[in-house]
Amino acid sequence: MxxxxxxxxxxxxxxxxxxxxxxxxxxxxxxxxxxxxxxxxxxxxxxxxxxxxxxxxxxxxxxxxxGHAHPKLNAALAKQAAEFEHVMFAGFTHAPAVDLAERLVRLLPGDLSRVFFSDDGSTSVEVALKIAYQYWINRGEPRRTLLLAFDGGYHGDTLGAMSVGRGSQMFKPFRDLMCQVLVLPYPATFEGDDAVEEREAGALSAFQALLAERGQSIAAMIIEPLLQGAGGMRVCRPSFLKRLVETAQAFGVIVIFDEVMTGFGRTGTLFALEQADVVPDLVCLSKGLTAGYMPMAVTVAREAIFEAFLGESFDRALPHGHSFTANPLACAVACASLDLFEEExxxxxxxxxxxxxxxxxxxxxxxxxxxxxxxxxxxxxxxxxxxxxxxxxxxxxxxxxxxxxxxxxxxxxxxxxxxxxxxxxxxxxxxxxxxxxxxxxxxxx
Ligand SMILES: Cc1ncc(COP(=O)(O)O)c(C=O)c1O
Known part of the structure; x- marks a missing residue:
């Protein structure tokens, strides 16, 4: 050859x-x-x-x-390119985007049913943070402004994503630009760990204390479910994640799962959230979404969150969008990738x-x-x-x-x-x- x-x-x-x-x-x-x-x-x-x-x-x-250069993914891309490569996504729509949105919603649990398209992992996180923040404004509770994140977490390199990833210690030059984020301890575990329960109890009680003190000013919590990637492949147990989510949601805190890395099979299930048996309020997906072919991401929201943005005035709408939103080439490859999960x-x-x-x-x-x-x-x-x-x-x-x-x-x-x-x-x-x-x-x- x-x-x-x-x-x-x-x-x-x-x-x-x-x-x-x-x-x-x-x-x-x-x-x-x-x-x-x-x-x-x-x-x-x-x-x-x-x-x-x-x-x-x-x-x-x-x-x-x-895998690289998969014949079926190549074919899906070529087929879509022969039809049309892109169209703006405000006021226009197309079958590849709707097919993908519908399939993702069917694969995700509960009422995670509204798909907002963006370009990469960072923008999917940025969108989730903005949705969570504006949700409380639209609901008439503008004092809910604080964001919670985890020690060692990484969520991307744009300003909001860096702010919630400050626990990763990667972004020293930008400290002063970041928005206010409270960083919680993350009970990372490993094979043969005999102190995990103690660490989890410590993390949960720190979280509960924070909620008791400032719960009414917290907008959202973001976490990489089951596995912090860039922070050093740090694993937490599904049972911890479940308790964490239940505790947050009991206080009305919006739970964001950043599945940018964990999504599409990496942790053994299609999405990591399946293992914790919880329904977060927002889910960020990218990377494996297009099988690594095209830069694209989605932020999937529960229906009640989407509904908070409805109304007569544009002021309630989400003022966010990208030139390449829902690019049809990327959507077509993403659908073909979901087919492969079944076929192969x-x-x-x-x-x-x-x-x-x-x-x-x-x-x-x-x-x-x-x-x-x-x-x-x-x-x-x-x-x-x-x-x-x-x-x-x-x-x-x-x-x-x-x-x-x-x-x-x-x-x-x-x-x-x-x-x-x-x-x-x-x-x-x-x-x-x-x-x-x-x-x-x-x-x-
Ligand atoms: C969990 C997680 N979130 C967000 C991102 C940012 O994604 P991107 O590099 O596509 O902007 C990454 C990148 O590694 C990630 O691992």
Whole structure:
């Protein structure tokens, strides 16, 4: 098979052009080495310009679900492109958007029944925060302005999303721009944790005390259900999440589930909320929504929230929208992705990945440098004693080692994790595990 670049431009030229003209995300250009030029991708594998294989073990920032360049997703995209690529979404609508909205509503529990489209995870969170804030104004309770979030949570990089993600400690330069957010303790747990109940009780009582003191001024609470992603793949138990949500809703606090990362199978169920058996008031979805093909997001609201925005005056309407709202190409791919979940029995595949992860865990637990192992759905994660904080020398070294050995594995601070696309084969998983461990050993040399 010809693994040559799919464009005529030689890789050297691409890199030179990149150096000269491009500003990359989350990148210190003063120290970062050369980027890898990707020429094509198939299933769980990326191919660089020389045809070298790289296993995409973080699903390209957690977006890719069924695998890269899936023929059915490609076909759905091409079919929609041949019909029309985009139309503004105020005063116009189209079948791909309505099909997708209807299907999402059927898959979500309770009366989560109104779908607001936006562009990416951050904007879906921004929309949720604005809906929650304006909801109380529309209801005649404008003193409900405070937002609650969790220590270690991450919700995106726009101003509102950064504010509720301040517990992740990522956004130091922007402190003064952020809106007021109260940060609650998050009872992260792991395999063999015997203090989890105590930690959960502490978190719940801190929450209850806050509600008793300031409940009437709290607009909304936001959480990544079951798993904080960027904060270091930190897991909490479904039973804790359930009690948290019930407590918040008893005080009328709007509960926002940020399922931008957890949605579409990552935690073993289509949505993480299923495991806690609760109905949040707003749900944010992106990343896996389009199987990683197109930037799109939705914020799904309960019907009662939508109704609070109805009236004769535009003042009650949500004054928010994006040029590419409900892009038909993205909607068509998202619908095709939902078909694949059924056709390819994707949730069963995820269960098989989970079982393999558990075997790996048994091996990891014998290592003295590994702590806090955890497995959830298609994700395995653990902390490594020898690695320092985010962007530490060791973590950069390790990332480079993995890449040089054909593995896209990126430490999150001292946390190592795998989150493969669901199409990963048994052989690829074995290769990933062997490389993961060899990389850890390389730190000691
Ligand atoms: C839970 C969560 N919310 C929101 C976001 C922001 O999404 P985006 O990067 O698409 O803006 C992310 C990104 O990683 C995320 O993990």
């Amino acid at each position: 010809n693994e040559a670049p799919n464009r005529n431009r030689p890789a050297r030229e691409v890199i030179a052009g990149d150096r000269r003209y491009v500003w990359h995300p989350f990148t210190q250009h003063g120290t970062e080495g050369e980027p890898t030029v990707i020429a094509r991708a198939k299933a769980a594998t990326l191919f660089d310009a020389d045809g070298t294989e790289i296993l995409d073990l973080v699903s390209s920032w957690w977006t890719c679900t069924h 029995k994707t949730l069963e595949r995820i269960q098989a990945i989970n079982l393999r992860h558990r075997e790996l865990l048994a091996e990891l637990q014998r290592r003295s440098d590994v702590t806090r192992p955890r497995v959830l759905g298609s994700i395995v994660a653990f902390d490594v004693k020898d690695i320092g904080a985010y962007q530490s020398d060791e973590s950069r070294k390790l990332k480079a080692w993995y890449l040089a050995h054909g593995l896209n594995i990126r430490p999150l601070g001292s946390t190592l994790y795998l989150m493969p696309p669901y199409c990963i084969t048994d052989e690829e998983m074995s290769r990933a595990y062997a490389g993961l461990i060899e990389g850890l050993d390389s730190l000691k040399r």
